[in-house]
Amino acid sequence: MEAIKQWTIENPTLYSVFKYVLLVAFVLILIQLLRRFLRKHVTDTDARYKSQKGIEIIGYMVLIVLSFSYFTGSIEDFTLAIGLFSAGIAFTLQELILSIAGSFFIFIVKVYKPGDRIEINGIKGDVIDVNSTYTTMMEIGQWVSSDNYSGRIVKLSNAFVFKGPIYNYSQDFPFIWDEFNLPIKYGSDIELAKSIVIKIASETLSEYTANSKSQWTEIVNKYYIEDAVVDPTLAVTLTDNWIQFNLRFIVDYKKRRLTKHILNDKILLEVEKTKGKVTLASTTFELIKIPELKVDVKNKI
Template sequence: MEQIKNWIAENPTLYSIIAYVLLVVFVLILIQLLRRFLRRQVSDSTARYKSQKGIEIIGYVILILLTFSYFTGNIKDFTLAIGLFTAGIAITLQELILSIAGSLYIFIVKVYKPGDRIEINGIKGDVIDVDSIYTTMMEIGQWVSSDNYSGRLVKLSNAFVFKGPIYNYSQDFPFIWDELNLPITYDSNVELAKSIVIKIASNILSEFTASSKSQWNEVVNKYYIEAAMLDPTLAISLTDNWIQFNLRYIVNYKRRRSTKHLLFDAIHKKIKTTNGEVTLASTTLELIKIPEVKINTD
C-alpha cells in the first residue's frame, strides 16, 4: 500500500487518467447491464425499446457531467469549462451537435418513431431505429417498383430533421389516397362500366373506408383541416382514343400495391362477363387514306 501511495504521489496525472478511464468503463458496463436487464424483464417491444434508449441517453449525460466535474474540481471551474467546451465544439462538431439536437427533437416533438413510414432527404422507408446520432431506415423503392423494400438499410443523420420536409405516411392517419386509371372504348356502355367500377371498389375498399372515417375525425379535431371525401369516387374524361375512368380511393399505406391488384383483377373479370357491352381500350391508329404509288417501268 505504501508503494502504491508513493507511485500515486509521483505520477498524479497518470493516476488521474487511469482513474477516469476506470470510471468511464464502470458507467458503460452499468449501462449495458441495465439494458440487458430491461431486455429480459420488459415484454412489450415498444416499452422495451424506449426504456433501453432512455437508459442509454441518461448514461451519456452522466458521463459528460462526470468528465467535467472530474477534471475541473469545483463549481466555478466547472462553469468556465462548460463555456469553453461549448464554444469549442460549436465550431468543430457542428454536425454532431445538430444530430444530437435532432434526436432530442424527434423524441420530444414525436416527429416520427420506429415503425413509421417516412420520406426524408429524398429517401423513403420504414424507420426501424432512432439513436442519438442516426435514424436507421429499411429503404423502399429505388430500383424496386411500388412500395416494396429494396433490401438496403439506410443510416441518416438526425440533423436532417432541421434541413427539409419530413413526409410521414403513418402518423395520426395511416391512410393515403391512391388512384386507378381505366381506359374504356367509346362504343362501350358507359353507365354499366361506371356501376361495375363503383360496386367493386365499394366492396373491396369498405374496410379501409370505415376505418379511415373514425381516424379522420380525430385528425380534423387535432389540426386545422377541412373534412375530406373518404368514399371511393369516380371521374371520367375524354381522350383521343378512349374514355378515361379515374377511380380515387383511400387505402392503408402498407397495402397500396395489393389493393390496386385486387381492384384491377376484379374489374377485369367483371368486364369479361358483359359480353362486349364494356370493352377495355388500347392505343389504336386509324388509316384515313392510302397514298397513291406510281411505278415507272421504263
C-alpha cells in the same frame, strides 16, 4: 508510482481531463452492460425496446450532470477548460450534439416512432429503431416498384430532423389517397362502365372507408384543415385515343400495391362479363386514306 505522482502534480489539468475521460468511459460501458442485460432477460419486445431506450437516455443525462459537476468543481483553470471544451464542440462534436438533440426532439415532439413509415432526406422506409444518434429504417422503393422493401437497412443521423421536411405516412392518420387510370374504348357503354368501377371500388374499399372516416374527423378537429371525401371517386376525361377513368380512393398506407391489384383484377373480370359492351382500350392508329397505286402490267409473249 513516484513518477506518476510527480506527473499529476506538475500537470493537474491534464490529470483532471484524464480522470474525466475514464469517468465517461465507465458510464458508457455501464449503459451498454445494462442494455445487454435487458436484451437477454426481458422477453416482451415492446418493453425491452422502451427499457433499453430509457436506460440510454438516463445514462446520457447522468453523464451530462456529472460533466458539469466535474468541470465546475475539479479544474482550477476553468477558463482554459471551457475554451478547450467549446472548441471541441465547434469542430468535432457539432454533428454528434445535433444528433443527440434530434433524438430528444423525436421522442418529446413524437415526430415519428418505431413502426412508422416515413420519408426523410429523400429516403422512404419503415422506422425499425431510434437511438441517441441514429434512426434505422428498412428502405422501400428505389429500384423496387410501389412501396415494397428493397432489402437495404438505412441509418440516418437524427440531425436530419432539423434540416428538412419529414413525411409521415402513418402518424395520426394511417391512410393515404391513391389512384389509377383505366382506358375505356370509345363506343363502350360508359354508364355501365362507371357503375362497374364504382361498385367494385365501394365493396372492396368499404373497410378502409369506414375506418378512415372516424380518424379523418379527429384530424379535422385537431388541425386547421378542410374536410375531405374519403369515399372512392371517379373522374372521366376524354383523350385522343380513349375515355380515361381516373379512380381515386383511400387505402391503408402499407397495402397500396395489394389493393390496386385486387381492384384491377375484379374490374377486368367484370368488364369481360359484359361481352363487348365495355371494352378496355389500347393505343391504336387509324389510317385516314390509303394512297392510290397504279399498276400497269403488260404481258409480253
